Amino acid sequence: MFLTTPPKRLAFLGRPGDLFVVLLVNMLLTFITLGLYYPWAKARRLSWYYEHTELDGHPFHFHGTGNEMFKGFIKAIGLLLLIYGTYIVGVLMEEVKLVVIGVLVMFVGLLLFIPLIIHGSLRYRSSRSSWRGIHFGYRGQLKELYRICLRDGLLTLITVGIYGSWLTIHLRNYTVGHLRYGSTSFRYKGDGAAFFLLNLKGYLLTVFTLGIYGFWWQRDLFNYYVNNLSWEHPDGKRIQFRSTATGGGFFSLMLVNVLIVVFTLGIGFAWAEVRTMRFVLEHIALDGDADLNAVVQTEQEHKNAMADDLGDLLDIGVFI
Amino acid sequence: MERTVQAIYYDGATSKPQEATVRVREMNTLEVELPDGGCFQWPLEHKGMEWERSSAMLRLSFGDHPRRVLLIRDEPFIQSFVLRMRYAGRQGVYDRALAVARSGPVLFFLGVVALLICSYLWFLPWAAERLALLVPRTLDERIGEAAFDQMALGLPIDSARTVSLQAFGDAMELSPSFEPTYHVVKDDQVNAFALPGGHIVVFTGILDRMASADELAALLAHEATHVEERHSTRMLARSMAGYLFLSLLIGDVNAVVAMVADNANALRNLGYGRGLETEADRIGQEQLLKNGVDPMAMVGLLELLEREAEDMPEALAFLSSHPLTQERIAAARTRARELGTPQAPNDRLEVLFRPLIAAQPTEAMPSSAN
Numbered sequence: 001m002f003l004t005t006p007p008k009r010l011a012f013l014g015r016p017g018d019l020f021v022v023l024l025v026n027m028l029l030t031f032i033t034l035g036l037y038y039p040w041a042k043a044r045r046l047s048w049y050y051e052h053t054e055l056d057g058h059p060f061h062f063h064g065t066g067n068e069m070f071k072g073f074i075k076a077i078g079l080l081l082l083i084y085g086t087y088i089v090g091v092l093m094e095e096v097k098l099v100v101i102g103v104l105v106m107f108v109g110l111l112l113f114i115p116l117i118i119h120g121s122l123r124y125r126s127s128r129s130s131w132r133g134i135h136f137g138y139r140g141q142l143k144e145l146y147r148i149c150l151r152d153g154l155l156t157l158i159t160v161g162i163y164g165s166w167l168t169i170h171l172r173n174y175t176v177g178h179l180r181y182g183s184t185s186f187r188y189k190g191d192g193a194a195f196f197l198l199n200l201k202g203y204l205l206t207v208f209t210l211g212i213y214g215f216w217w218q219r220d221l222f223n224y225y226v227n228n229l230s231w232e233h234p235d236g237k238r239i240q241f242r243s244t245a246t247g248g249g250f251f252s253l254m255l256v257n258v259l260i261v262v263f264t265l266g267i268g269f270a271w272a273e274v275r276t277m278r279f280v281l282e283h284i285a286l287d288g289d290a291d292l293n294a295v296v297q298t299e300q301e302h303k304n305a306m307a308d309d310l311g312d313l314l315d316i317g318v319f320i
Numbered sequence: 321m322e323r324t325v326q327a328i329y330y331d332g333a334t335s336k337p338q339e340a341t342v343r344v345r346e347m348n349t350l351e352v353e354l355p356d357g358g359c360f361q362w363p364l365e366h367k368g369m370e371w372e373r374s375s376a377m378l379r380l381s382f383g384d385h386p387r388r389v390l391l392i393r394d395e396p397f398i399q400s401f402v403l404r405m406r407y408a409g410r411q412g413v414y415d416r417a418l419a420v421a422r423s424g425p426v427l428f429f430l431g432v433v434a435l436l437i438c439s440y441l442w443f444l445p446w447a448a449e450r451l452a453l454l455v456p457r458t459l460d461e462r463i464g465e466a467a468f469d470q471m472a473l474g475l476p477i478d479s480a481r482t483v484s485l486q487a488f489g490d491a492m493e494l495s496p497s498f499e500p501t502y503h504v505v506k507d508d509q510v511n512a513f514a515l516p517g518g519h520i521v522v523f524t525g526i527l528d529r530m531a532s533a534d535e536l537a538a539l540l541a542h543e544a545t546h547v548e549e550r551h552s553t554r555m556l557a558r559s560m561a562g563y564l565f566l567s568l569l570i571g572d573v574n575a576v577v578a579m580v581a582d583n584a585n586a587l588r589n590l591g592y593g594r595g596l597e598t599e600a601d602r603i604g605q606e607q608l609l610k611n612g613v614d615p616m617a618m619v620g621l622l623e624l625l626e627r628e629a630e631d632m633p634e635a636l637a638f639l640s641s642h643p644l645t646q647e648r649i650a651a652a653r654t655r656a657r658e659l660g661t662p663q664a665p666n667d668r669l670e671v672l673f674r675p676l677i678a679a680q681p682t683e684a685m686p687s688s689a690n
Contacts, residue, residue: 013376015375018375020429021418021422021425021428022418024425024432025414025417025418028417028435029413029414029417031435031436040414044414047372048374051374051377051379052374058337131335132335133332133335133386133388134330134332134334134335135386182335292335294334294336295334295335296333296334297332297333297386300385301385
């Protein structure tokens with residue numbers, strides 16, 4: 001009686017009108033409190049997306065609260081002030097030396113933040129997500145993330161950006177590979193060279209077709225993401241994710257979304273957003289005969305939202 | 321809530337969902353029965369019990385991590401449950417606001433838009449004005465100083481009469497918090513203006529039309545009140561608030577900086593509006609009485625301005641509330657009667673007034689006006 005979607009399918013059941021109302025209430029409360037409500041609004045928004053995303057007819061759940069995110073928000077601001085502090089003091093005192101040191105501290109500090117943000121954000125978000133009462137989790141090591149970021153970051157710098165494709169894939173292999181859902185885990189087997197060629201082809205064809213191939217490039221990126229992802233169960237069985245998205249599908253999705261947002265002066269944002277969610281989730285198929293009922297709870301709670309908020313403040317999205 | 325509904329139960333140990341039967345036993349307890357025959361109580365008034373309602377689902381959870389969860393999708397049950405929780409005071413502000421919004425999305429949207437417009441038009445300027453009054457008075461002086469320095473180059477100062485006017489002003493005590501600095505400017509406009517912090521500029525156009533020392537005293541008292549009561553700072557804050565709001569909405573901080581610079585220059589043309597002009601008249605009259613001048617002089621000044629304004633419609637900055645001048649005159653007359661006449665008239669003012677009219681320079685006086 002509860003199966004609103006076919007077995008082993010993802011679906012997005014949120015209605016745009018409802019999202020519109022949720023965003024409106026968030027905006028109202030954030031405005032009235034002069035922005036202070038932001039962390040709570042964020043928690044409510046995320047919660048709405050999770051609640052309306054279903055797998056196998058069962059919704060996901062976001063456990064994060066505004067209180068957690070507010071604490072994280074304060075800590076993140078403190079950390080940023082620390083990093084910006086030298087620079088600000090230097091400017092106020094009109095000390096050139098201090099300004100130079102401040103800029104260096106800022107630059108190095110922000111770079112060093114990136115692995116921290118990825119790590120902390122993944123830990124927080126995954127721990128605060130559940131499906132059928134079983135929590136997700138992230139068991140990666142911060143040290144290892146720093147190793148990848150420093151090594152590949154340096155190589156990317158030396159190769160004038162070319163190695164960036166490898167950096168992305170190495171990060172994805174590592175982070176997704178350490179994501180857990182109770183007693184099960186995930187695996188991503190990307191290849192830097194293949195990803196680089198995909199991007200090179202996408203870039204060149206997009207230029208030659210005056211941007212039209214951009215939608216097919218987008219499809220290739222999406223396919224590369226989904227098709228290399230699998231869900232490993234402890235009994236050796238696995239579920240392989242498979243993309244069914246087409247370039248034409250991306251074309252109509254994006255074109256109509258732009259039209260909606262432009263012609264409603266932004267008010268139709270929620271409608272565009274829901275169309276995207278539906279498109280993405282409906283074009284991910286799950287193949288395999290693993291038993292979704294046999295997963296056991298294993299992951300601990302992690303309630304520190306600082307890294308997640310820091311990523312928010314610096315506008316670094318952690319959607320690997 | 322006297323019902324039995326089907327629910328989905330997650331026990332928090334495994335991912336296996338169970339189809340549970342939920343019964344309302346007492347007011348504060350649900351009874352959950354599982355397919356394997358297991359049965360347990362689910363307290364509603366317990367600190368560890370949390371509930372969330374999304375658009376089509378009710379989610380109850382209980383206990384420490386990992387929590388046990390019940391999902392219910394029976395709409396009538398959900399509605400009576402939410403009502404019950406509301407009466408028990410367990411529905412937060414957010415959920416209430418959301419419930420209201422969901423019951424009438426279009427109306428709610430229009431409400432939010434109306435709220436934004438209202439706060440832009442009224443609340444923000446009001447709040448900015450209150451905030452400006454908390455700022456130390458030294459800021460007024462800095463703004464006024466900067467604005468005066470910028471416009472001083474373009475103003476043909478009559479230095480001889482400026483000295484006389486300063487002497488005239490110094491003979492009175494008009495602004496306890498500031499030390500007014502007076503300037504006479506060669507200009508035929510029937511006008512005068514005050515900058516925040518104490519610069520008061522009087523045009524020869526108005527000075528030459530004055531019949532008595534009392535009228536000049538009234539003019540200075542009026543302008544000094546603008547300074548003392550920080551009218552410019554308040555108006556500046558008001559006009560900046562709306563701009564600030566718009567700039568923040570479109571995220572353009574540079575525009576804010578440019579606007580502050582613009583406003584410093586626009587200070588002289590700032591209209592105070594009817595309320596503040598009347599306040600300047602009223603408090604100015606009280607100052608006149610304290611300084612030994614008949615408060616009725618304010619009536620004389622306003623009548624002079626009204627007469628001249630008819631001839632010179634372009635010189636209305638001082639009279640930004642021009643059509644209401646009759647009202648202002650009437651109010652000033654009533655106030656003057658209430659205040660009465662000074663016990664010891666200030667005789668020095670008449671003496672100090674003489675050099676101001678005696679030294680009339682002719683070159684700045686176009687013949688047409690008088």
